[in-house]
Amino acid sequence: MTRSFWQRRHQVADRVADVAIVGGGIIGCATAFWLHRLCPHLRLILLEARALAEGASGRNAGFILPGASADFLKDCSRYGEARTRRLWQFTRENRNLLLRELDPAAFDWEDSGALIVAGSAEEEKRLQEAVALLRSDGIPVIFLTAAEVNRRLQARGYRGGLYLPEGGCLDPVALVRHLAARSEATVLTHHPVLALSPCSGGVLLETPYGVVRAGQVLLALNAYLPRLLPETAAYVRPVRAQMLATEPARPRWVPCPVYSHDGFFYLRQLSDGTLLVGGARHLHLEEEVGYEDVTTEALQADLERYLHAYFPQSEGLQVHCRWSGTMGFSPDGLPVVSQISGLDGSYWAAGFTGHGMGYGFRMGRLLAELLLGRPCPEGYDLFACNGRPAFTLETTP
Numbered sequence: 001m002t003r004s005f006w007q008r009r010h011q012v013a014d015r016v017a018d019v020a021i022v023g024g025g026i027i028g029c030a031t032a033f034w035l036h037r038l039c040p041h042l043r044l045i046l047l048e049a050r051a052l053a054e055g056a057s058g059r060n061a062g063f064i065l066p067g068a069s070a071d072f073l074k075d076c077s078r079y080g081e082a083r084t085r086r087l088w089q090f091t092r093e094n095r096n097l098l099l100r101e102l103d104p105a106a107f108d109w110e111d112s113g114a115l116i117v118a119g120s121a122e123e124e125k126r127l128q129e130a131v132a133l134l135r136s137d138g139i140p141v142i143f144l145t146a147a148e149v150n151r152r153l154q155a156r157g158y159r160g161g162l163y164l165p166e167g168g169c170l171d172p173v174a175l176v177r178h179l180a181a182r183s184e185a186t187v188l189t190h191h192p193v194l195a196l197s198p199c200s201g202g203v204l205l206e207t208p209y210g211v212v213r214a215g216q217v218l219l220a221l222n223a224y225l226p227r228l229l230p231e232t233a234a235y236v237r238p239v240r241a242q243m244l245a246t247e248p249a250r251p252r253w254v255p256c257p258v259y260s261h262d263g264f265f266y267l268r269q270l271s272d273g274t275l276l277v278g279g280a281r282h283l284h285l286e287e288e289v290g291y292e293d294v295t296t297e298a299l300q301a302d303l304e305r306y307l308h309a310y311f312p313q314s315e316g317l318q319v320h321c322r323w324s325g326t327m328g329f330s331p332d333g334l335p336v337v338s339q340i341s342g343l344d345g346s347y348w349a350a351g352f353t354g355h356g357m358g359y360g361f362r363m364g365r366l367l368a369e370l371l372l373g374r375p376c377p378e379g380y381d382l383f384a385c386n387g388r389p390a391f392t393l394e395t396t397p
């Protein structure tokens with residue numbers, strides 16, 4: 001690649017910041033927001049390889065759900081009850097902070113609640129059993145029978161499930177842009193960071209257009225992190241997810257986000273009637289890995305089959321848009337946060353495993369507190385890298 005005289009003349013050579021944030025998704029932008037909120041005089045630079053929200057943060061369903069999987073008992077069997085309760089509180093705080101600290105209208109927040117619907121009799125039993133535990137933690141929840149679920153959704157064939165009034169959904173691109181604007185960071189899009197190295201006073205970040213010197217750095221690169229820090233491949237792997245959007249359907253059948261079959265299918269309907277459907281990855285596990293941004297006929301056909309099976313009235317709707325996104329999966333399904341070795345006071349955060357919107361805004365505060373030198377901010381022990389399982393050559397996400 002060559003660069004012209006003019007491009008060089010206007011390049012951002014030798015910028016200086018107190019904190020450089022790399023990655024313009026929900027995690028990077030939320031951290032920039034909180035750094036500015038907690039310490040307004042900091043000079044912040046946010047570097048993004050493409051455009052803001054060009055990665056998973058701009059390709060998701062926009063569901064804001066609690067916990068690691070929105071299934072309390074499943075989380076308990078994986079992480080233990082005490083840790084699960086704290087994870088759920090962390091994600092509840094995420095939602096509460098979004099509504100308290102920001103202008104929800106700026107990202108089309110829908111305070112609709114969310115339905116977690118079972119795909120099997122066993123899942124239905126598990127969801128029902130979670131009700132008492134959730135209520136004992138102050139989490140509002142209602143168990144709905146299959147008939148009640150289908151009536152609410154004007155659907156047929158769904159099993160029973162949970163209605164979580166605190167769930168909701170939003171426009172993820174609008175949220176990321178809102179956070180970046182509110183952070184007052186200098187945002188450098190189309191600036192991939194190519195390398196990091198220690199320098200006097202902090203870190204040197206190399207981009208194709210010049211270097212940035214910063215006191216500290218946060219890498220919020222999701223699945224792309226191992227490309228910059230190869231040793232992190234033990235904690236994050238790329239996994240593909242696909243979605244589709246139909247033409248607007250009237251009237252609106254689906255009043256809130258629906259997360260079904262252990263989260264392997266998800267669906268919502270926008271106020272203009274557009275249906276968004278995603279999932280089916282469990283039917284194509286071998287293919288749905290890696291960084292390639294493509295859709296596949298077979299998986300897209302499964303999404304349409306799901307839609308038509310539960311909403312026969314959707315037969316004949318045109319699909320207006322199909323897309324994929326790259327998620328960063330961690331070995332145990334929880335986000336991972338770590339110091340960057342050799343760079344004092346600098347961190348990476350990745351591995352949000354398909355739930356980054358549910359954690360992101362609260363996680364931004366945690367990361368900002370770490371960057372500001374607070375030794376053990378609330379929640380850090382839930383996500384700290386030390387002692388956590390790592391991927392081996394054989395493990396598949």
Ligand SMILES: Cc1cc2nc3c(=O)[nH]c(=O)nc-3n(C[C@H](O)[C@H](O)[C@H](O)COP(=O)(O)OP(=O)(O)OC[C@H]3O[C@@H](n4cnc5c(N)ncnc54)[C@H](O)[C@@H]3O)c2cc1C
Pocket residue numbers: 022023024025026027028047048049050051052053054055056057058059060061062063064065191192193194220221222223224228240241242243278324325326327328349350352353354355356357358359
């Ligand atoms: C189809 C789909 C549906 C999903 N649905 C939901 C949902 O409904 N709810 C939910 O909670 N989660 C959902 N997720 C997961 C969620 O989107 C992610 O967990 C979250 O967006 C991760 O945010 P991030 O900021 O870590 O990563 P990203 O949004 O991927 O941001 C990382 C950024 O880093 C940039 N970058 C990479 N390398 C470099 C470099 N060298 N220099 C500079 N920049 C670089 C990338 O361009 C990218 O913009 C979904 C994901 C997908 C793909």
